[in-house]
Amino acid sequence: MEYPIWHLxxxxxxxxxxxxxxxxxxxxxxxxxxxxxxxxxxxxxxxxNNVHLLEYARKHxxxxxxxxxxxxxxxxxxxxxxxxxxxxxxxxxxxxxxxFGWAAEWVCFLGEIVALLIYYYAWNRMDRRxxxxxxxxxxxxxxxxxxLINGIIGFMLTPGGWLETRSFWxxxxxxxxxxxxxxxxxxxxVCAGLFGFVTATRIPDEPTRLRAVxxxxxxxxxxxxxxxxxxxxxxxxxPPGQYEMIVYKSNRVAHFMQYFWIFGTATLxxxxxxxxxxxxxxxxxxxxxxxxxxxxxFGSFExxxxxxxxxxxxxxxxxxxxxxxARVPTIDRNGAIATAKWSPPELAGGITxxxxxxxxxxxxxxxxxxxxxxxxxxxxxxxATAQYDVNGMDAFLTGMGKLNKYMPPFVGTPAERKxxxxxxxxxxxxxxPVEAPPAPDQAEPASAPFDPETSExxxxxxxxxxxxxxxxNDKWTLLPPSNVIRAQLVLRDPAPERVMDDVTxxxxxxxxxxxxxxxxxxxxxxxxxxxxxxxxxxxxVKNGEYNPLPIxxxxxxxxxxxxxxxxxxxAPTSDQMGCFNCHSxxxxxxxxxxxxxxxxxxxxxxxxMNSTRLxxxxxxxxCTGCHDDxxxxxxxxxxxxxxSAAIHGVHAIYMxxxxxxxxxxxxxxxxxxxxRHEDVGFTCTDCHGMIEDLGISLLxxxxxxxxxxxxxxxxxxxxxxxxxxxxxxxxxxxxxxxxCLTCHVDFGPPETESAFNKWTEGADKLFAARRDEMxxxxxxxxxxxxxxxxxxxxxxxxxxxxxxxxxxxxxxGGNCTVCHREAMDYPAHHPGMGLE
Numbered sequence: 064m065e066y067p068i069w070h071l072x073x074x075x076x077x078x079x080x081x082x083x084x085x086x087x088x089x090x091x092x093x094x095x096x097x098x099x100x101x102x103x104x105x106x107x108x109x110x111x112n113n114v115h116l117l118e119y120a121r122k123h124x125x126x127x128x129x130x131x132x133x134x135x136x137x138x139x140x141x142x143x144x145x146x147x148x149x150x151x152x153x154x155x156x157x158x159x160x161x162x163f164g165w166a167a168e169w170v171c172f173l174g175e176i177v178a179l180l181i182y183y184y185a186w187n188r189m190d191r192r193x194x195x196x197x198x199x200x201x202x203x204x205x206x207x208x209x210x211l212i213n214g215i216i217g218f219m220l221t222p223g224g225w226l227e228t229r230s231f232w233x234x235x236x237x238x239x240x241x242x243x244x245x246x247x248x249x250x251x252x253v254c255a256g257l258f259g260f261v262t263a264t265r266i267p268d269e270p271t272r273l274r275a276v277x278x279x280x281x282x283x284x285x286x287x288x289x290x291x292x293x294x295x296x297x298x299x300x301x302p303p304g305q306y307e308m309i310v311y312k313s314n315r316v317a318h319f320m321q322y323f324w325i326f327g328t329a330t331l332x333x334x335x336x337x338x339x340x341x342x343x344x345x346x347x348x349x350x351x352x353x354x355x356x357x358x359x360x361f362g363s364f365e366x367x368x369x370x371x372x373x374x375x376x377x378x379x380x381x382x383x384x385x386x387x388x389a390r391v392p393t394i395d396r397n398g399a400i401a402t403a404k405w406s407p408p409e410l411a412g413g414i415t416x417x418x419x420x421x422x423x424x425x426x427x428x429x430x431x432x433x434x435x436x437x438x439x440x441x442x443x444x445x446x447a448t449a450q451y452d453v454n455g456m457d458a459f460l461t462g463m464g465k466l467n468k469y470m471p472p473f474v475g476t477p478a479e480r481k482x483x484x485x486x487x488x489x490x491x492x493x494x495x496p497v498e499a500p501p502a503p504d505q506a507e508p509a510s511a512p513f514d515p516e517t518s519e520x521x522x523x524x525x526x527x528x529x530x531x532x533x534x535x536n537d538k539w540t541l542l543p544p545s546n547v548i549r550a551q552l553v554l555r556d557p558a559p560e561r562v563m564d565d566v567t568x569x570x571x572x573x574x575x576x577x578x579x580x581x582x583x584x585x586x587x588x589x590x591x592x593x594x595x596x597x598x599x600x601x602x603x604v605k606n607g608e609y610n611p612l613p614i615x616x617x618x619x620x621x622x623x624x625x626x627x628x629x630x631x632x633x634a635p636t637s638d639q640m641g642c643f644n645c646h647s648x649x650x651x652x653x654x655x656x657x658x659x660x661x662x663x664x665x666x667x668x669x670x671x672m673n674s675t676r677l678x679x680x681x682x683x684x685x686c687t688g689c690h691d692d693x694x695x696x697x698x699x700x701x702x703x704x705x706x707s708a709a710i711h712g713v714h715a716i717y718m719x720x721x722x723x724x725x726x727x728x729x730x731x732x733x734x735x736x737x738x739r740h741e742d743v744g745f746t747c748t749d750c751h752g753m754i755e756d757l758g759i760s761l762l763x764x765x766x767x768x769x770x771x772x773x774x775x776x777x778x779x780x781x782x783x784x785x786x787x788x789x790x791x792x793x794x795x796x797x798x799x800x801x802x803c804l805t806c807h808v809d810f811g812p813p814e815t816e817s818a819f820n821k822w823t824e825g826a827d828k829l830f831a832a833r834r835d836e837m838x839x840x841x842x843x844x845x846x847x848x849x850x851x852x853x854x855x856x857x858x859x860x861x862x863x864x865x866x867x868x869x870x871x872x873x874x875x876g877g878n879c880t881v882c883h884r885e886a887m888d889y890p891a892h893h894p895g896m897g898l899e
Contacts, residue, residue, distance in 0.1 A: 064386060066151040067405045068428045075436030076149040083145055085362045087138035093258045094131040095205040096251030100259055100282065101127060102198035109191055115271035123262045124183045132179060149433050152385040153376035160234060161215050168211040174204035209247060217243045220372045221302055226379055242297040249289040250361065256282030257357040260337055260350035276337055276346065283334035287327055301371065305378065309371040311674065319366040326360035374464055374471035382471035384430045391474050399429060399475035414478050423486020426479055437491060445491050450647030450664055452494045454729060456484035458645055462717030465779045467672055477720065497644060507857040508614045510865035511629040521866065521882050522619045522628035523873065524550040525843030527831040529850025530735040531600060531636040538662040539684040546634060549595045550585055551844050552619045559882040561839060563587055566627065568594040571616045572634060593841060600636040609655050611637035611734045612858040630865060633858045635848065637732035644729050693797045704773045707796035708761035712776040715758030723747040726754045737859055738852035750801040752819035753783035756791055763793035794822045800829055810895040835892035845873040
């Protein structure tokens, strides 16, 4: 924010750090271990009076001087230049905090330079004792440089008490100082052996060459074993936050940890093979290969260490975006563009449609380019975000750094976040906005026959779910296609009666794309006073047209097969779930379905965030194998949040701050809401709460149940409409739902505009299962299915149109003769029936 930005595209910041830093630090460790290697080799040559070994030590010193002083010095300057440009805030923090530490290190570095120059150029001019003293001084200065740099590097990963005290000594002697120092000291020995191989294999005298190579092998093999042990100590000494990131949270760590063991094993094997008596030319080639493998070992360790302090450059102080954590609230309030001192002049007046691309590009450079490249070799941004449209990218940025904390949070205003999302999704990836799903057929079906004068019976029906949404294919089952059709048969009379004995109620769902009619029989639920059947209703696609509202024809017959009554209702069913908005893919070929590609992306994301292996699963992944779901009858798993709590809890983090249209209906089918409440302007959130509050209520229910993962997700959600999380009541999905009587007190007109946070007590109190005050008729029998309260769409209204010729709840407006052969003058079923 305080400094100009080094604009990077193809070769992003991560590339330069990876190339320059790992090469420099590899050579820098050789500079430490190699100093000890040289003086011990010289000593061994004197003791054995081996002129070949002494000549090898002298030539190796020249190689050592050129590599460590020339390449090491230049690459060291390159590191300072690179980090100053890529991470100026972290760099200036290190300079200010450790100015005397840096000064001491530079003194040691100067001592290294002087000692090494004397050691090499005075090789034949000094007596042995003085020459070796200079060699020992070089090693001492080199190790002291490592000692000092180790404290500063360790501070970036584990600042420890410095976060509170800001003390030089607390930052320098941080929690990882000693294990890191031991680890790096042993790795310096490994480097000495690896680089020693290169020159040792060129010794002309065969006995001396074999002896030198075997000494290098001992340095390498024993050093690698010590690196493994000290590396374990190093990781185990990490404070909880960094230990969790390295061991559990970072998918990148797991990736590079595999490389660490692979390269470590390969280095051991290479070191042992070189100890064998092999031809000179083969030994030299193998030495170079083992040297490169050693670079892989050290590089993978450096990536692990770097990943351990994500999302920070200096843990809990400076984010990897070079933004101070302490300034985030101010930047979120004022805006990143307004806060940045070097923002483009075109943005001086704020973000407009005309400068939107400039704003997005600047925000990308400000908050992404330090780690991500654009179509480059490392952390390529378009590959990582290819599945997102603008809304999906905006959702990802919203949740970034909250659940998976490897990346820092987006810092800035919602408008800036949207501008960055648009730049990445549209300008970089070319992803056009996703088209809305095909509109359902609203053709009004022909009503079943009914004559208020002569019909002896009235057959009424409804569904337990206002939209039976589902997602199922040959890769997974999130929810199977399912809904419950319910019905009641009424003998029409001045005193009507429910008819349950000696009758059969059957159903027939209109033909689907295969011209197959789904038929069956509703079973009597005598305790509930209704007939019902759970039906796996497929999506209705006829002649290439998608319709989530197939029509069900109900038929009631007596024991002799005589038809007593018929009725029609819409059986809502849809697989138009919008998972692809964030998880790749598009609508299926017929405008429906979550495609296999989308599911694979979801499973890969689940694996990355939860360390699972679902993407490699052979066969169908059943979500209820791990997550309870009362809707599917899957109960008993106390190790993981139930399906609703997990999905809504996680998505509440990414969809925070959005209304129903941009949260609920980005995932649920667009045809979920179709009834009276939608007509007057109500949305999902008026009853179920904003997605954050909904997620909290579900997760609190799981927390009460003792599910360990619920609290972790819950801690990352901020309530939206309630004062705090404690005010939100826990609930169980599909059982504790919004209560109609919260708004419609005593069945009257609504007294409030929100039913959130007052839940039904059990399954029998749900709207679709609830009965009137006479304990006779169900609410759904007169009012329709949940989310499709009459009046609704033309197809949903088929039943009230059959009985009353108008789209109103059955019996409304004095139409009691649907069941009563005589008009009623009092509200028998519940108050406020509107008999006039």
